Amino acid sequence: MTVRAAVAGASGYAGGEVLRLLLGHPEVEIGALTGYSNAGQRLGALQPQLVPLADRVLAPTSAEALAGHDVVFLALPHGQSAAVAEELGPEVLVVDCGADFRLTDAADWEAFYGTPHAGTWPYGLPELPGGRAALQGTRRIAVPGCYPTAVSLALFPAYADRLAEPEAVIVAATGTSGAGKALKPHLLGSEVMGAMSPYGVGGGHRHTPEMIQNLSAVAGERVGVSFTPTLAPMSRGILATCSARARPGVDAAAVRAAYEKALADEPFVRLLPEGQWPSTASVYGSNTAQIQVTLDAAAGRIIAISALDNLTKGTAGGAVQSMNIALGLPEETGLPKVGVAP
């Protein structure tokens, strides 16, 4: 099978990572590359790491440019995907790396994003219960947010087995690429290096309702989430420290067993051996998420920690993994499991 793929938003970080992965995908041929303000520029000037595509020139994002492909990846600012997707036929697989179609609750969408809800597409996190089935054969995929991917993978085994009270506390650190290429003063290198700084504190981050949606679906009851994201002095990576009060009677063995059961066969999630903890450095550039869990008996809490690369498993890798499932390709095709370290 040769799949012809276009990427809208090829000059950004998500678009660049999609292209890096597609260049290593044996069944994909890269078609149109589009942009907005960067249309007309050589990709080599914008994404110098993508050597084989250096002489490709970005077209303006338009229905014409994106026509004639089997798959179209959208790596656009939030709110722009619906208009583009509408112009693509129902037979085209549209993989949206933006937020537009992730939430099932229109009120949540409107409260957090401030625009009308565009709808809900099958959710590209195959590891969640029922996740793969929802993706098979679909022609529309909503790629999860990077934080919700990290948090859902860390906590769903605890909620699937009813080990944890439905109130999770999450503090996560992200590399700066999670904020995109936006020219904002606080994202300058001089500001970022040496800085750990929180943002979106107090429930305001847009990924919060997505986490609640995922965990509640697994738990079968509403799971509240306190989420504090922090910006860390690194380009890539998310470390999500997640905890919840253990339900009465839950012991360490039950916790370990639940995680082993849930994650044992996952190709891209690695439950580490006991005593070894995740690190963003180990998953740099890979589609692997590392997970570890423990029970803090004194505090009565389950602590689950995940590390992943926000651009790979957290965005573009998750997108390609979901594409593989949708198209009936082997799920692991073209996706690196090995990190670039040190």
Next chain:
Amino acid sequence: MTVRAAVAGASGYAGGEVLRLLLGHPEVEIGALTGYSNAGQRLGALQPQLVPLADRVLAPTSAEALAGHDVVFLALPHGQSAAVAEELGPEVLVVDCGADFRLTDAADWEAFYGTPHAGTWPYGLPELPGGRAALQGTRRIAVPGCYPTAVSLALFPAYADRLAEPEAVIVAATGTSGAGKALKPHLLGSEVMGAMSPYGVGGGHRHTPEMIQNLSAVAGERVGVSFTPTLAPMSRGILATCSARARPGVDAAAVRAAYEKALADEPFVRLLPEGQWPSTASVYGSNTAQIQVTLDAAAGRIIAISALDNLTKGTAGGAVQSMNIALGLPEETGLPKVGVAP
């Protein structure tokens, strides 16, 4: 007044920072500098940033070397302070940057440090209720751990005003200098850069009982703590994200008021204006701790975040601040409030 000060453990990070501050202290004359394996070496080869002391040579740590000073700073590995302190007279102010005399509960000490409890000294965190009074005129000071300083400053106003349930969840990121100069593989630059990684997860970190001790004293009841420390890719700085369930009826105004009341007059703690969040970059090299707090109404939690320099306010600056109080000097003498940024 001229205070003659010695530093035992002058080749390490804590000792070096004590010396940096003492060099800028108008009332201090720097006396003996001692070390163990580095005895006999020029300080300029070990701490090249301390230009005015470059030609000083480290003496072996001994009672003789440390005799004849008004103040002796101990920056030694845990467990070594008691023996050295015993040999110093009761009229000498001994400021211990190690953990040996921080805990009041011998069982806690033995459970977390594995050696017999050496005793308890006045605790060098003046901002805590009653903190200054305990330090005035003392000749023994236990400098708090860096994490307990960050966490206690962030949470004590909430517990002092009974705003929070007695169960705190804390996730903190530290720069690598917090781990000292120990030659361990995971502290190599190649491993650290690009890496966010947790350690001591699940209640095992030695600073946990110290946090519980501080917060419980303020709250008047036992406060449980779930503490997860993480190592961040930066040399200095702690960002502590602390939260606890708000007690029923507590609203945002009450939270703000409690923090303003508790922190308004503190010379080295800055409650930021609403909407501005702390960053480790802003307090680099300074004795200032930045604090911000909010109420996440949806999650029902108070979120308090502090940023400080683990070597300055978190260790050496707190030590000098406490020394000033003990000696009757103005508390702010010789201590930088301004960070080195960007």
Next chain:
Amino acid sequence: MTVRAAVAGASGYAGGEVLRLLLGHPEVEIGALTGYSNAGQRLGALQPQLVPLADRVLAPTSAEALAGHDVVFLALPHGQSAAVAEELGPEVLVVDCGADFRLTDAADWEAFYGTPHAGTWPYGLPELPGGRAALQGTRRIAVPGCYPTAVSLALFPAYADRLAEPEAVIVAATGTSGAGKALKPHLLGSEVMGAMSPYGVGGGHRHTPEMIQNLSAVAGERVGVSFTPTLAPMSRGILATCSARARPGVDAAAVRAAYEKALADEPFVRLLPEGQWPSTASVYGSNTAQIQVTLDAAAGRIIAISALDNLTKGTAGGAVQSMNIALGLPEETGLPKVGVAP
């Protein structure tokens, strides 16, 4: 003496560092703070590290705002200083951190900056031969560029003693603050971390004629310069690796002697003991420049390396040091010699 000082351009990196140093200067009282696009904002939102000035509000840069001060520091984009300076009386000490008045040769200025030459002011590098005399009593100071400071300090002893051929090859690495707070894509943290990248290669960097000017003046003949600047993944610091072919008959002892003679009494330049090499980490936040030199006998070249903080000794520290001389204050007043490390 109390000197009343204003800072124009207080929201940028140079202006912020001037303020950090002035806050520690015992003879200075900080007056007006001005900006352009940031006028009207609280300094605490722009420079959160400057705690004591957090509630000061930036005035628009204007003659009125800057009137009534003894000293005015200009930290403005290149080309804007002349107009502001003209409005300040001759009795006011104007210290220009920009490039406008550094070059003596109008043709050089026009070739590299593309605007008419505004003139030449006394040059704020006291360590150069005749440097202090030129500054005493002056009311106009052109603060050197950060690279020219690093390079001139590293090489002037070799040229003063005619040890080196008049053709220098310089490769320097700078922290990103050297590029200012400009919102450019290549300065984003995501781009900068993990990146060493050159710029202005091939003779085009604007600091090149300034280096030629300084070294030629010392050598008494034209010294050619090949200068390659590189951007390093750190916020602050310059490491300048400078070399030139040794003149016939020059040996290692002559090189060492020349540097000891030239630098022995300098308060802010430290010639390191033989075998120890400079590091930007050792001079972080300090006004000290570290220098080391050696003779590569096999290659026939003198290699001189300097490390300094581009914002301190390279800009604001050099500015305050020159101000001290101009005002007849002790040269070292208010200037840190000790770096913040690690």
Next chain:
Amino acid sequence: MTVRAAVAGASGYAGGEVLRLLLGHPEVEIGALTGYSNAGQRLGALQPQLVPLADRVLAPTSAEALAGHDVVFLALPHGQSAAVAEELGPEVLVVDCGADFRLTDAADWEAFYGTPHAGTWPYGLPELPGGRAALQGTRRIAVPGCYPTAVSLALFPAYADRLAEPEAVIVAATGTSGAGKALKPHLLGSEVMGAMSPYGVGGGHRHTPEMIQNLSAVAGERVGVSFTPTLAPMSRGILATCSARARPGVDAAAVRAAYEKALADEPFVRLLPEGQWPSTASVYGSNTAQIQVTLDAAAGRIIAISALDNLTKGTAGGAVQSMNIALGLPEETGLPKVGVAP
């Protein structure tokens, strides 16, 4: 063809990178993994990024463990390769990532390494004139040093076309992984971050004679080298800034033409379009070297700059590329051309 490969020294940075690449090589099956002090440990504890090999246990390095493979990669400390290689039959392809067999001149070896010269093997830099021919069918390969790879690729076109005087000045920055996993104080993260620092200044670095050897062979006359390496605050990457005086009459067009001719068909060397400069960030984790060159007419020098990943093209990627040639496989097999960025 299935090639069975062993790696001696699998716990170090070079060994880990060899394994990362071999895991993606379609013709290679990974056999024995050996170590010294780490023998008996799980690879997952030592190289957590190598997920598919996590449960492999390191054997002690010995002839028995390494027997029965088609290819053996040696990633050992300098001086240890000869003894291991001797025990492997002449039909086994031995790829030595160490220095032992790189130099042709025994006196150079002894002067720089202090041990008896072990001999000279075909040199694994295919891009040099005659480089591929020397590797075809060989069963012994000396992988070049990381710096000599970067420098030789940057300068050989200039010397091949006699454009440059035979005296090169090189200043290079390396990520810390170039220093290996050795537990040395100056390699600690706290020391490295924020630090640019030179080492081996003045001709003493062991890669200097290797550069001279390569460039002299291309030039047909002895090329002198002044080489200054510096340590940069990043894990991976080398940026080599290389210059030499242009021979009389050489102009910019001739320089460009020489580089285009020499590099146009190289699969792993990319001469950038004019005006675009290399960055280590663009080649992170890839086997691509980026090159740019210009003529500084005012200084009379050719400036050639290369960026590569010291562990990939600079070590393990170069090793696999050479292995491919030796075994008659397509040269590009299994080697990433695309960098992981940002």
